[in-house]
Amino acid sequence: MKRQELRIGVIGLGRAGSGMLTALAQHPNVQVTAAADLYPQHLEKFKSEFGGEAYKNAADLCSSNSVDAVYIATPHALHVEHFLMAAEAGKHAIVEKPMALSMDDCDAMIAASERLGVHLIVGHTASFNPVVQKMRKLVVEKEFGELAFMSATAYTDFLYRPRRPEELVSKLGGGIMYNQIPHQVDAIRFIAGGLARSVKASMYDLDPLRHTEGSCNAFLEFHNGVSATLTYSGYDHFESSELSNNQGPKKSTQYGSTKRILSSAVDAEDEVAMRVDTGFGGINSVFSSAKPQTSGSLLQGELGSFIVTCNNGDLRMLPDGVGVYSDDGFQLVSPEPWVGLQGRGAVIEELYHAIFSKKKVIHDGRWAKATMEVCLAMIESAGSRKEVMLNHQVPTLDFDS
């Protein structure tokens, strides 16, 4: 049977939107029928590339009859407003992480989703990664015994990617606690079964010129006894991808290059221009209309060196799949096949099957709210210097087990 077509409108053609446009363009049963953005150059590029409707505001897009569902990639603080707008118009939605900036906003979105009967999926996050999904499958099937604990250790250049000013304001969703830590928490919750019990964390704001949280150390414990250590640092010094990519270190002078490139921006306006250029049609756009790569790395940079320990083996994220270290030595376990672009393709698939196959949504509002609870509890713990208990956790929903 031929699969039905899903018509999607994209709200926000910035960096996240451009990344998802790549995935949407590569999905076999999706048509991108509309886009909304504040920047005319993004809309022009969209019209020439996709030929769809182009809107200057989200409300008009939500009223379009050519749109079944929207993908919301606007600034974080606007997610709640734009989702409620879409839901009122009867549109299903994929919302970029973070879902929202407060538990109250998450609740409002969940309530609207349920009241109005529209699906709400939050993503892309790391648990859509085929390697993370395979790790969960190996854990559920007890392929290497019971899950015990995890470690995630990431060092990236996050702080020095070009930003709009509000992206460096923590209360508006800036910094790693709303942008990068959710990936680690999401993957760890997904594999551990979801029900986190408590968190203890410290955060660090190390560069006065980029005044927001750039590093975090945390300990996450689950009701089932599983624990995880999380380390994330985004200051473009050490780079953890070299721990996992089997390619060894970069050249000495390549470290810190993101920060040095950024330093060519003479002022905040200049940096915003660089930021806008990462959007759709910009010279640094992440959009690619190329066919899905089958040989690309499956590493998830935000997870860093990511190792899951079970009774009878360690499962390690590697570029080609799950590296399994057991009593029998090493073996590489390939992930399950995926549809479209790896990772983001799975986000679209989840929405697609929720609509057309009535499958339950895994990454729904309650799942994303529980991840947000952990991140907000980390912020609280870093401030109070106390362990913080968690009260809004939900279990991982496994499709096939």
Added chain:
Amino acid sequence: MKRQELRIGVIGLGRAGSGMLTALAQHPNVQVTAAADLYPQHLEKFKSEFGGEAYKNAADLCSSNSVDAVYIATPHALHVEHFLMAAEAGKHAIVEKPMALSMDDCDAMIAASERLGVHLIVGHTASFNPVVQKMRKLVVEKEFGELAFMSATAYTDFLYRPRRPEELVSKLGGGIMYNQIPHQVDAIRFIAGGLARSVKASMYDLDPLRHTEGSCNAFLEFHNGVSATLTYSGYDHFESSELSNNQGPKKSTQYGSTKRILSSAVDAEDEVAMRVDTGFGGINSVFSSAKPQTSGSLLQGELGSFIVTCNNGDLRMLPDGVGVYSDDGFQLVSPEPWVGLQGRGAVIEELYHAIFSKKKVIHDGRWAKATMEVCLAMIESAGSRKEVMLNHQVPTLDFDS
């Protein structure tokens, strides 16, 4: 001025004793004048190699007039008894870690050391490693700004090294909490300044055939705001040395080899024989009378992937020194020169200069007791599932700053 000679008696010629004998033999101003052990074959080998006095019990060695100081490498539970014996005889002492198995025993040793005017040094531990010491120096001198946080992520074969039965009984000092975690805690306390505030931890006992703690995940916070995540797993699955040794992965079949070798032991007695063979003169002895190597790896396996983050750079333990990743790219910073065998040579130096130069001891009883407090608090935290506050911490004593 010619340095004076220090005459040392070794109590316990097992694996730890053999390791320290290598260091003692290579130290320019030390003479090993006596040894005590239960196994005649160890004593025979000692007499032929060092020509010193050989005793069947520790008390007789402590009475010898040929001994200025003792090195105590007996089973953990006997450290307190043997140190008190040595102190009563007026001998200074180096005690292997763990210092003792309880805070009360630590207190008794500290009291005896102070009352009887003998030096007590606990080691070897990871903070004697030249790379760790260089990291501390860079931190104190704020070479790359203020210290922020650390991560230590270790995966080793610890559980499957040959053991005597009591080495697998946690209450008798078996398992990683008394043997491996002290290395991570010691190095982290040393670099952070010593004054830990609280700990939150989980422990795992994953192999019913090796029934003791084999893995631990922990979060350590310091009064000065520094935090550290610690992960240790000793089940011979993944091996973290490959994250730091610049040599890449082993052959697939080499993983798990320690466990497979151990499985050739048919019973506990057989395993004890393998264990004894790691002692002095045994076929698997770690003793080497060769001259100090200057090209060996400086990695400390117990620390695993070990990264120290400061405001302006990440400091990483590498085989040749401190890898510094800063705004200027990568540079390798060599450690300070050391005397004798790297690491263990520094333990001897610390005792030597305490005796002959009246230098203050860094790794004294109070320092080791504070490290033990953290390890015991981790055990408590894993049981209670609560953060545990620390009350017996002492600061790092820096010689030259």
